[in-house]
Amino acid sequence: MLLTPHARSPRRLKAAALLASAVSVCLVAASAPATPLGVGDRLFPHLGNPGYDVASYDLAFTYPGSNSKPLKAVTTIDAWTTTELDRINLDFAHGKVDSVEVDGEPATFTGVGEDLVVTPEEPLPGGSWMRITVQHTSDPVPAQGRDGGWVRTTDGLAMANQADAAHLVFPCNDHPSDKAMFTIRVTAPDGYTAVANGLPTGVDRVAGETTWTYRTQHPMATELTQVSIGRSTVLHRTGPHGLPVRDVVPTKHREALEPWLEKTPDQISWMESKIGRYPFETYGLLMADAGTGFELETQTLSLFERDLFTEPAYPKWYVESIMVHELAHQWFGDSVSPRNWSDLWLNEGHATWYEALYAEEKADRPMETRMKAAYGASDRWRAAGGPPATPKAPNPGQKISIFRPNVYDGAALVLYALREEIGRPAFQGLERAWVSRHEDGVATTADFVALAEEISGRDLGGFFQDWLYGEKTPPMPGHPDWKSVAIPKAATGKAAK
Structure with a gap:
């Protein structure tokens, strides 16, 4: 449901009418020291903020x-308060804040930890609409000891905000459980091209500068935000059922990259044959001249290192399967987002599953061979990174270290075991039902378990408990001969140091 701002009486009158007996309590609370808050995520306890639900972001x-x-920047946040607020905590940690307004009135603010704590003139009653406007800078120079945020390319910038780095770029409620609509405006000198999530809604050229505006048609998690600024060419083609496909490439590499880019429409059709219609308004690849060490499923515009496509050492089948991995994320992780970061296995396990399935069907790389190898390593992965649904916390200063093998092939192994357990027809029905039922929403591991039981008509509690939370890998259904090799205790202790 789209939340639209509505007319309301001035804040002071409303607060006076609704909170006459509570204002003094709120003002006393406001005098207490500001503290960083969080939504209680097991892996990122200070990420996100309670007390409000963001409906939309306008980023300039x-x-x-x-x-x-x-960069000079203005972030405008429209949100509903879910409880009475005398302060509003936003995640923001890598820029200078010049001013903050709440509902058009100046507000005081301070930085505490990685939070921007805003104090409006009057307390905000629960269930009310609020608009927060922050004038700030956005620093592309990497924050010391931090991963992610702006990625500096050879000719400009891109974004890589997973898992907790969007707030290094703009103030936000930086947790995937609070998805919102986005409008993104980028102004750059002539000669640059800017592209962002969603579809373009306008281009304005004034006095040597151009402003591009993009808007999403589906809610998006902050970690999936993408902005590309560079000396780029935007290539257009048509996907299945008229889907607009746009790719962003360094202009000088356009011809070399085209043979890869033209594969995308058929890959979308292949994914749709497995799980249903593509969930968004557009798709495409952003080829960045940068060394990130990863590819990233930013919503509607996946980020790739250009070298993946130009390095001859990578086999053709491998590159294509990685393209499908990020495409699959548009369903698993983007349209259906994790409610908590411990649910990450649902994102990466499914993307790895379809990556492997594509390689099996298109390049004769058997899924069973890959899964048997994963089974052999699974106990080692569980010891090093935790079971798939309870991954260990990230290493200090390396938040992306939660992306360990056990949430990739280890989680795909869970899906393989599930298919063996309930049969292919039930498994395929589960996959389609999952992305359909939770489209544009957030979901948990418990939601997946419940749906699997519903579709299969079986009690799968013990199965999932062992496969998702067990320290040891359970026997593989249908393959009693498969073995997993554990790390010796002495080796485990040494590695832990």
Whole structure:
């Protein structure tokens, strides 16, 4: 349901009418020291903020023509309060805040930890609409000891905000459980091209600068935000059922990349044959001239390192399967987002599953061979990174270290075991029902278990308990001969140090 701002009486009158007996209590609370908050995520306890639900973000960035200088930015957040608030905590940790307004009135603010704590003139009653406007800078120079945020390319910038780095770029409620609509405006000097999530809604050229505006048609988690600024070419083609497909490539590499890009429409058709219609308004690949060490499923515009496609050492089948991995994330992780980061296995396990299935069907790389190898390593992965649904916390200063093998092939192994347990027809029905039932929403491991039981008509509690939370890998249904090799205790202790 789209939440639209509505007319209301001035804040002071409303607060006076609704909170006459509570204002003094709130003001006393407001005098207490500001503290960083969080939504209680097991892996990122200070990520996200309670007390409100964001409906939309309006982000405006002005690029100065250098990827080493801060961008001027304005972030506008429309949200519902879910409880009475005398303060509003936003996640923001890598920029200078010049001013904050709440409902058009100046508000005081301070930085505490990685939170921007805003104090409006009057307390905000629960169930009310609020608009927060923050004038700030957005620094593309990496934060010391932090992963993610802006990625500096050879000719501009891109974003890589997973898992907890969107707030290094703009103030937000930086947790996937609070998805919202986005409008993104980027102003850059002539000669640059800017592209962002969603579809373009306008291009304005004034005095040597161009402003591009993009808007999403589906809610999006902050970690999936993407903005590309560079000397780029945007290539257009048509996908299944008229889907607009746009790719963003460094202009000088356009011809070399085209043979890869033209594969995308058929890959979308292949995914749709497995799980149903593509869930968003557009798709495409952003080819970045940057060394990130990963590819990223930013919503409607997946981020790839250009070298993946130009390095001759990578086999053709491997590159294509990685393209499908990020495409599969548009369903698993983007449309259906994790409610908590411990549910990450649902994202990466499914993307790895369809990556492997594509390689099996298109390149004769048997799924069973890959899964047997994963089974052999599974106990080692569980010891190093935790079971698939209870991954160990990230290493200090390396938040992306939660992306360990056991949430990739280890989680795909869970799906393989499930298919063996309930049979292919039930498994295929589960996959389609999962992305349909939770489209544009968030879901948990418990939701997946419940749906699997519903579709299969079986009690699967013990199965999932062992496969998702067990320290040891259970026997593989249908393959009693498969063995997993554990790490010797002495080796485990040494590695832990």
